Amino acid sequence: MKQIPFHKAHITDEEINLVVEAIKSGWLTMGPKTIEFEEKFRDYIYKDENKKGYAISCNSCTAALHLALKAIGLKSGDEVIVPTNTFIATAEVVTYFDAKPVLCDVEENTHNIDVSKIENLITEKTKAIIPVHFAGQPCDMDEILNIAKKYNLFVIEDAAHALPSRYKGRMIGTIGDITCFSFYATKTLATGEGGMATTFNENYAKNMKINRLHGISRDAWDRYTLKGSWYYEVVDNGLKYNTTDINSALGLTQLKKVDWMKKRREEIANMYTSAFKGTKVIPPEIKTDRETSWHLYVIKVNNRDELYDKLKEEGIGTSVHFIPVHKHPYYKNTFKYKDSDYPVANYVFEKSLSLPIYPDLTKEEIEYIIDKVLKYAK
Numbered sequence: 001m002k003q004i005p006f007h008k009a010h011i012t013d014e015e016i017n018l019v020v021e022a023i024k025s026g027w028l029t030m031g032p033k034t035i036e037f038e039e040k041f042r043d044y045i046y047k048d049e050n051k052k053g054y055a056i057s058c059n060s061c062t063a064a065l066h067l068a069l070k071a072i073g074l075k076s077g078d079e080v081i082v083p084t085n086t087f088i089a090t091a092e093v094v095t096y097f098d099a100k101p102v103l104c105d106v107e108e109n110t111h112n113i114d115v116s117k118i119e120n121l122i123t124e125k126t127k128a129i130i131p132v133h134f135a136g137q138p139c140d141m142d143e144i145l146n147i148a149k150k151y152n153l154f155v156i157e158d159a160a161h162a163l164p165s166r167y168k169g170r171m172i173g174t175i176g177d178i179t180c181f182s183f184y185a186t187k188t189l190a191t192g193e194g195g196m197a198t199t200f201n202e203n204y205a206k207n208m209k210i211n212r213l214h215g216i217s218r219d220a221w222d223r224y225t226l227k228g229s230w231y232y233e234v235v236d237n238g239l240k241y242n243t244t245d246i247n248s249a250l251g252l253t254q255l256k257k258v259d260w261m262k263k264r265r266e267e268i269a270n271m272y273t274s275a276f277k278g279t280k281v282i283p284p285e286i287k288t289d290r291e292t293s294w295h296l297y298v299i300k301v302n303n304r305d306e307l308y309d310k311l312k313e314e315g316i317g318t319s320v321h322f323i324p325v326h327k328h329p330y331y332k333n334t335f336k337y338k339d340s341d342y343p344v345a346n347y348v349f350e351k352s353l354s355l356p357i358y359p360d361l362t363k364e365e366i367e368y369i370i371d372k373v374l375k376y377a378k
């Protein structure tokens with residue numbers, strides 16, 4: 001029997017050597033490698049744009065989302081619209097401000113926020129929308145931007161899954177007010193823990209840069225090196241969200257391979273999709289005007305729990321994305337969400353199973369997974 005984990009990061013000697021170099025340099029926290037990673041990430045995201053934006057690194061996507069909401073001035077009592085089909089971080093960051101995450105149902109085909117249901121949720125207190133590009137597939141950004149414009153709302157994109165993804169040809173990271181990426185261990189660019197915010201807005205960029213390090217006016221790198229000076233001022237009530245050069249060393253090497261890794265995931269997705277056509281397995285549906293990163297490959301079946309157990313017995317790791325926010329006890333009790341308000345998310349949640357999809361999967365492993373999925377799916 002094969003043993004196929006749900007995820008395994010693509011790590012080679014190149015990553016290991018650069019991490020060792022970072023450690024040997026004696027500068028372990030945010031420093032030259034982090035600055036280089038930010039610059040290269042920025043160049044990558046904005047490569048097709050006439051004008052370059054900013055990229056601000058931090059230690060997670062959760063941190064990036066928190067910094068983004070701080071930058072737009074979210075306040076106690078405000079409301080932010082988020083899809084219920086997301087990882088809890090998207091809603092959690094709103095609560096950091098004593099603000100309310102207002103949950104929106106999702107579409108059955110993409111599992112993304114259902115834009116036709118957003119306007120009904122808008123009140124005088126609504127300040128922002130956080131679309132989540134589920135599994136890497138971009139949300140209906142034109143419609144979201146139109147609603148945001150009409151009601152004067154900010155758009156903070158949760159792009160934890162969406163590197164690299166494109167909406168009508170544009171890279172995700174160049175569209176909303178601020179976009180937040182994740183470099184968590186299972187993500188399409190993995191540094192263990194890590195995140196990045198991108199924006200065209202210079203003020204937001206400055207604000208996030210300062211607040212990721214205690215609201216201090218300059219980075220430690222500026223203060224401790226021979227180039228710098230010891231003097232600094234605290235100009236905001238900041239946070240401690242900076243990343244390290246060890247993580248950034250991983251990020252720099254992974255970034256070089258990000259297009260190749262996407263191509264590999266795309267090949268695997270194509271193999272899955274052609275095998276599942278005309279069977280009981282419903283494969284993911286990608287809208288024609290966008291490109292997904294293929295961070296996740298989520299099928300829908302009628303016997304999800306049974307299929308999960310059977311695949312586990314056959315040595316195949318799978319997962320479920322996501323338990324909707326409105327079902328988690330803390331959120332349900334605190335914000336009084338009603339299960340019946342989210343019929344599509346409930347349906348999608350019951351049927352969904354995420355299959356392994358990562359560059360190092362071999363052809364035999366993919367064929368083995370397909371074989372077992374088709375054997376047990378109902």
Ligand SMILES: Cc1ncc(COP(=O)(O)O)c(C=O)c1O
Binds near residue numbers: 089090158
């Ligand atoms: C949709 C979504 N948003 C945010 C996050 C949080 O990312 P991080 O672990 O980098 O904070 C995740 C992580 O899995 C996620 O899936």
